[in-house]
Amino acid sequence: MALNTLGEKTIQTDGCCQTDGCCGPTQILGMAVESAENLAQLFKAISSPVRVQMLDILSRHGGDVCVCDIESQFDLSQPTISHHLGVLRKAGLIQSEQRGLWAFYFVRPDALAQVSGWLAGLAAKQA
Amino acid sequence: MALNTLGEKTIQTDGCCQTDGCCGPTQILGMAVESAENLAQLFKAISSPVRVQMLDILSRHGGDVCVCDIESQFDLSQPTISHHLGVLRKAGLIQSEQRGLWAFYFVRPDALAQVSGWLAGLAAKQA
DNA sequence: CATCTAAATCGAAGTTTGTCAATATGGTTT
DNA sequence: AAACCATATTGACAAACTTCGATTTAGATG
Numbered sequence: 565m566a567l568n569t570l571g572e573k574t575i576q577t578d579g580c581c582q583t584d585g586c587c588g589p590t591q592i593l594g595m596a597v598e599s600a601e602n603l604a605q606l607f608k609a610i611s612s613p614v615r616v617q618m619l620d621i622l623s624r625h626g627g628d629v630c631v632c633d634i635e636s637q638f639d640l641s642q643p644t645i646s647h648h649l650g651v652l653r654k655a656g657l658i659q660s661e662q663r664g665l666w667a668f669y670f671v672r673p674d675a676l677a678q679v680s681g682w683l684a685g686l687a688a689k690q691a
Numbered sequence: 692m693a694l695n696t697l698g699e700k701t702i703q704t705d706g707c708c709q710t711d712g713c714c715g716p717t718q719i720l721g722m723a724v725e726s727a728e729n730l731a732q733l734f735k736a737i738s739s740p741v742r743v744q745m746l747d748i749l750s751r752h753g754g755d756v757c758v759c760d761i762e763s764q765f766d767l768s769q770p771t772i773s774h775h776l777g778v779l780r781k782a783g784l785i786q787s788e789q790r791g792l793w794a795f796y797f798v799r800p801d802a803l804a805q806v807s808g809w810l811a812g813l814a815a816k817q818a
Numbered sequence: 819c820a821t822c823t824a825a826a827t828c829g830a831a832g833t834t835t836g837t838c839a840a841t842a843t844g845g846t847t848t
Numbered sequence: 849a850a851a852c853c854a855t856a857t858t859g860a861c862a863a864a865c866t867t868c869g870a871t872t873t874a875g876a877t878g
């Protein structure tokens with residue numbers, strides 16, 4: 565159990581361990597580094613105003629949206645739009661489908677739910 | 692309404708407008724740029740593995756956590772820890788309280804709920 | 819087949835981020 | 849008051865990100 569220099573407990577152990585020696589201060593890190601990296605990567609993918617708006621557009625529309633229509637909503641070059649869509653796609657948050665000359669994008673609700681769920685869990689643990 | 696060069700509708704208008712001319716293609720962007728920037732800033736604050744783990748630690752523990760105990764969970768210098776905590780604090784996701792020599796941090800569930808809520812809304816809109 | 823079009827990729831410039839050593843700040847102990 | 853301790857701030861540097869112009873790719877059209 566972690567003690568500060570006053571000898572006070574600075575981390576309360578929960579349920580499983582009420583006594584010293586049961587589980588040390590390392591216990592307060594309950595998340596695998598790997599999970600943290602996966603989650604951080606998802607958050608990083610959303611962490612741009614452009615990509616937030618892209619997700620908004622795609623979700624607001626029930627189905628597929630043509631890249632050309634996304635492009636027209638921003639004052640950005642075509643390569644930049646393509647880059648941002650690529651970031652969201654590589655993160656697994658959206659998916660694309662080629663139909664003829666056009667590419668259509670749509671959100672992957674499962675991926676969004678995963679991120680949303682983790683955040684909801686954080687807030688919920690706060691009694 | 693957006694048409695591709697085949698003359699096909701590439702964006703379906705929803706409920707409010709079924710005919711051309713009611714609301715143009717600009718309608719598909721339903722979010723204020725300002726909101727997008729605010730949300731993106733919150734996501735950016737979470738978009739690092741270190742800060743994801745910090746949020747996990749703080750939420751896993753019901754109350755305040757001393758900085759010294761957070762520090763001991765990472766193989767990072769003290770200034771770096773302080774920097775990451777500062778990013779989360781400036782974003783409004785966590786809050787700190789000075790008690791004597793020590794600083795204690797805790798999460799702000801309302802801020803987490805805001806982000807989580809937006810994401811849940813995105814996923815929900817997908818019928 | 820030559821041309822056109824939509825989207826992706828490449829390469830480069832400018833900006834932001836992550837990290838640490840050094841230092842500053844503000845409270846505590848002797 | 850002098851020394852000490854925990855945390856924050858500053859300054860510097862490397863890595864990553866954003867953006868664009870130029871080019872490439874792949875499908876459609878004449």
